[in-house]
Amino acid sequence: MLKGPLCTVRHLLTADLNTFIALVNDLPSRGDHFSSHFKSPEQMRKEFLQTGFVTEDSELFVIEDRAHHIVGVITHFKSRTPICREIGYRLFDAALAGRGYVSEATRLLVDHLFRVYQYHRLELLTAPENIASVRVAEKCGFQPEGLLRQAFFINGHYCDVSVHSLLRPEWERLHAPLSMLARM
Structure with missing residues (x-):
C-alpha cells in the first residue's frame, strides 16, 4: 500500500470487486480517450480470482481517497524492453478531475517502481489533446518524446499518441535534494 496526503494506491480486495467492475464498465466515465468496450464481469472475476490482477506482465492498483472510496485505477505493465514499464491510469469521476488524485x-507508483525494481525507464502514453493527462506526466517529471501517429484505435478512430518518459537518473535528480535533507 502506497500512501500520500490525498490518496492511497493499493491492490484491489475481494470486497472491492463488485464496485470496481461497475466503475470500470461505466461508459460515460470513460470520456473520449478510453475504449467503449465492456469487460465481462464474469471474466474479470475469474481473472481476479486467478491473479488478483497482479502478474509478471502487469500490476493493477486502485486509487482510494481519504474516505476510502475508489476514485480511479493505476497500473504498470510490460513495455517494449525489460528495462522499461508503461504506466496507465484512469479517474472514474470527471467531477474529481484537477484535485491531484492521479498526479x-x-x-x-513511480517512486515505488524505481525504489523496488531495477527499471531504467518509465513511460506514459497519452492522447495529445488530453491536456489533463499530459499535465500529470509533466507534474511527475516525465519528458515529452514525440508522437506515435495513429497508433491507437479507440471508438472507431485511429488516434495519435504522445510518448512521455522518465529515466531513473532523472528521477534520482528529482529526489536528490530529499535524500540530502534526510542525511542532515
Whole structure:
C-alpha cells in the first residue's frame, strides 16, 4: 500500500470487486480517450480470482481517497524492453478531475517502481489533446518524446499518441535534494 496526503494506491480486495467492475464498465466515465468496450464481469472475476490482477506482465492498483472510496485505477505493465514499464491510469469521476488524485498516485507508483525494481525507464502514453493527462506526466517529471501517429484505435478512430518518459537518473535528480535533507 502506497500512501500520500490525498490518496492511497493499493491492490484491489475481494470486497472491492463488485464496485470496481461497475466503475470500470461505466461508459460515460470513460470520456473520449478510453475504449467503449465492456469487460465481462464474469471474466474479470475469474481473472481476479486467478491473479488478483497482479502478474509478471502487469500490476493493477486502485486509487482510494481519504474516505476510502475508489476514485480511479493505476497500473504498470510490460513495455517494449525489460528495462522499461508503461504506466496507465484512469479517474472514474470527471467531477474529481484537477484535485491531484492521479498526479499523486502516479508519483507514488513511480517512486515505488524505481525504489523496488531495477527499471531504467518509465513511460506514459497519452492522447495529445488530453491536456489533463499530459499535465500529470509533466507534474511527475516525465519528458515529452514525440508522437506515435495513429497508433491507437479507440471508438472507431485511429488516434495519435504522445510518448512521455522518465529515466531513473532523472528521477534520482528529482529526489536528490530529499535524500540530502534526510542525511542532515
